Amino acid sequence: MESPHTDFIRQRIQSDLAEQRLSQGVITRFPPEPNGYLHIGHAKSICLNFGVAKQFGGKTYLRFDDTNPLKESDEYVDAIKADVKWLGFEWTEVTHASDYFEEIYNYAVELIKADKAFVCSLDAEAMRSTRGSLTEPGQDSPYRGRSVDENLDLFQRMRNGEFAEGEHVLRLKIDMASPNINMRDPVIYRIRHVAHQRTGDAWCIYPMYDFTHCICDALEGISHSLCTLEFEDHRPLYDWVLDNINLNYHPPQIEFSRLGLEYTVMSKRILNRLVDESLVDGWDDPRMPTIAGLRRRGVTPAAIRDFCSRIGVTKQDNTVEMNLLEFCVRKDMEDSAPRGMGVLQPLKVVLTNFTEDQSIELQGPWHAQNESLGQRTLPIGRELYIERADFELEPPKKYKRLSPGEMVRLRYAFIIRCDEVIFDDNGDVAQLNCSYFEDSRSGQDTSGLKPKGVIHWVDAEAGVPVQVRDYQRLFKVPNPGSDTLLADINPDSVVHLNAVVEPAIMQHDSPRFQFERQGYFCKDAVLPDVFNKTVSLREGF
Ligand code: ATP
Ligand code: MG
Numbered sequence: 001m002e003s004p005h006t007d008f009i010r011q012r013i014q015s016d017l018a019e020q021r022l023s024q025g026v027i028t029r030f031p032p033e034p035n036g037y038l039h040i041g042h043a044k045s046i047c048l049n050f051g052v053a054k055q056f057g058g059k060t061y062l063r064f065d066d067t068n069p070l071k072e073s074d075e076y077v078d079a080i081k082a083d084v085k086w087l088g089f090e091w092t093e094v095t096h097a098s099d100y101f102e103e104i105y106n107y108a109v110e111l112i113k114a115d116k117a118f119v120c121s122l123d124a125e126a127m128r129s130t131r132g133s134l135t136e137p138g139q140d141s142p143y144r145g146r147s148v149d150e151n152l153d154l155f156q157r158m159r160n161g162e163f164a165e166g167e168h169v170l171r172l173k174i175d176m177a178s179p180n181i182n183m184r185d186p187v188i189y190r191i192r193h194v195a196h197q198r199t200g201d202a203w204c205i206y207p208m209y210d211f212t213h214c215i216c217d218a219l220e221g222i223s224h225s226l227c228t229l230e231f232e233d234h235r236p237l238y239d240w241v242l243d244n245i246n247l248n249y250h251p252p253q254i255e256f257s258r259l260g261l262e263y264t265v266m267s268k269r270i271l272n273r274l275v276d277e278s279l280v281d282g283w284d285d286p287r288m289p290t291i292a293g294l295r296r297r298g299v300t301p302a303a304i305r306d307f308c309s310r311i312g313v314t315k316q317d318n319t320v321e322m323n324l325l326e327f328c329v330r331k332d333m334e335d336s337a338p339r340g341m342g343v344l345q346p347l348k349v350v351l352t353n354f355t356e357d358q359s360i361e362l363q364g365p366w367h368a369q370n371e372s373l374g375q376r377t378l379p380i381g382r383e384l385y386i387e388r389a390d391f392e393l394e395p396p397k398k399y400k401r402l403s404p405g406e407m408v409r410l411r412y413a414f415i416i417r418c419d420e421v422i423f424d425d426n427g428d429v430a431q432l433n434c435s436y437f438e439d440s441r442s443g444q445d446t447s448g449l450k451p452k453g454v455i456h457w458v459d460a461e462a463g464v465p466v467q468v469r470d471y472q473r474l475f476k477v478p479n480p481g482s483d484t485l486l487a488d489i490n491p492d493s494v495v496h497l498n499a500v501v502e503p504a505i506m507q508h509d510s511p512r513f514q515f516e517r518q519g520y521f522c523k524d525a526v527l528p529d530v531f532n533k534t535v536s537l538r539e540g541f
């Protein structure tokens with residue numbers, strides 16, 4: 001696996017190890033909420049959490065942060081596990097926030113007993129209007145003075161299911177005047193009469209993220225709780241909870257910047273909308289920035305890991321250019337993907353001096369610079385297809401491809417000359433009649449002819465018709481907004497082409513190919529005879 005560059009988190013871990021501060025070694029966790037599929041931003045967190053544990057011989061838990069049963073499901077749990085594995089990482093154990101519901105509840109009771117938590121019966125609107133603002137302090141809840149006994153009784157009855165949703169919540173008693181809004185008596189439990197995917201009907205009160213996360217981290221002995229920068233303002237609350245309960249282990253929370261990628265969105269809420277509103281064909285649509293979408297598009301785990309290693313880990317907010325991801329994808333496939341021929345916009349060529357039923361079996365390497373990929377057979381007969389873009393009726397100066405009266409070499413085959421152009425009723429070029437030079441066969445050329453260009457082609461009879469899906473950016477603007485989502489979406493983000501590929505491509509085990517001169521393509525994992533374009537051969541193509 002790629003050797004990671006060092007960063008401030010790895011330096012911190014190294015010094016913690018050097019100073020023997022980690023009696024249990026390095027223990028990290030990746031804590032997704034199972035409310036959607038993982039995206040490339042999560043890959044950054046996965047590479048970091050699993051990567052440091054691997055580097056320093058530690059452990060990583062895959063912990064499902066399943067405290068919001070309304071939005072969560074097993075489909076997401078299974079997809080997340082599959083994606084983490086596919087990315088090349090192994091967890092020490094799968095855990096769930098819900099594994100600790102009883103412990104978390106007991107810590108809440110402990111806080112009530114210490115008069116550090118109270119049951120508040122303000123409705124959501126009243127709670128909002130008394131929270132204050134960045135410039136103004138909040139106001140104490142009128143329920144803040146409830147006695148410990150009353151709070152214990154109400155909280156027990158909340159758990160028993162005696163109240164409706166929203167009737168009561170449990171709040172910490174910290175400081176309504178704190179400049180940090182997160183510290184203004186935050187809610188730590190709310191009533192939800194919703195069955196949970198794992199605990200069923202056992203609970204109708206669920207703990208909030210800020211209360212849950214730090215306790216799970218401490219119970220699991222996490223040595224470094226790595227999270228994204230938006231949680232920096234939550235760190236005082238993380239620390240407050242662990243300082244005020246009887247749990248004698250306190251992990252440090254360390255924040256790093258989120259990954260943003262141009263021309264796409266990374267929030268699961270918005271990705272969910274794209275799926276729900278059928279703006280894409282599901283979570284694994286090859287245009288999606290999800291791991292499942294990237295996989296279907298043909299991107300490999302190695303390319304994603306390389307990308308994550310190149311962007312590094314810092315505290316600077318960064319939106320990365322799509323070009324960097326594409327660069328990593330290309331680099332990964334350059335030497336390893338077999339190179340075959342696919343004609344995306346076919347133009348028929350008839351070799352008039354080929355006899356009707358003649359067919360020659362040519363050979364070509366799968367990769368001219370990587371012999372280990374072997375050879376394939378390339379049949380050629382009287383009729384074939386070339387790329388429409390490789391023919392010009394009126395070529396510009398120094399044109400190297402085919403035009404009337406001119407010659408070109410067919411890759412791994414013969415030199416041909418265009419003798420006649422046949423037009424259809426609309427006046428468009430429909431067919432080229434060409435002659436081929438028998439003594440110009442690649443590798444055995446004695447013709448002395450020197451055409452300037454080499455083009456790709458596919459035999460018409462042996463070639464296989466396929467659909468090629470060429471993807472453009474999903475959004476028209478670098479930073480699409482959630483309010484402007486519909487307006488920002490690129491209506492032409494996929495083009496379907498009726499293409500034809502050489503037969504050996506269909507027989508090969510590899511799903512990924514370079515189509516010579518066209519780009520990298522991947523056989524669709526679901527639809528037969530469909531190829532997804534992974535990336536072009538060059539930047540900005
Ligand atoms: P979203 O807003 O997309 O739902 P999230 O942070 O709520 O993202 P979680 O499932 O809670 O999603 O994330 C699991 C872990 O992945 C968290 O530790 C989170 O910080 C990290 N993560 C999520 N998005 C990114 C990102 N864009 N870059 C880096 N890490 C991320
Ligand atoms: Mg989240």
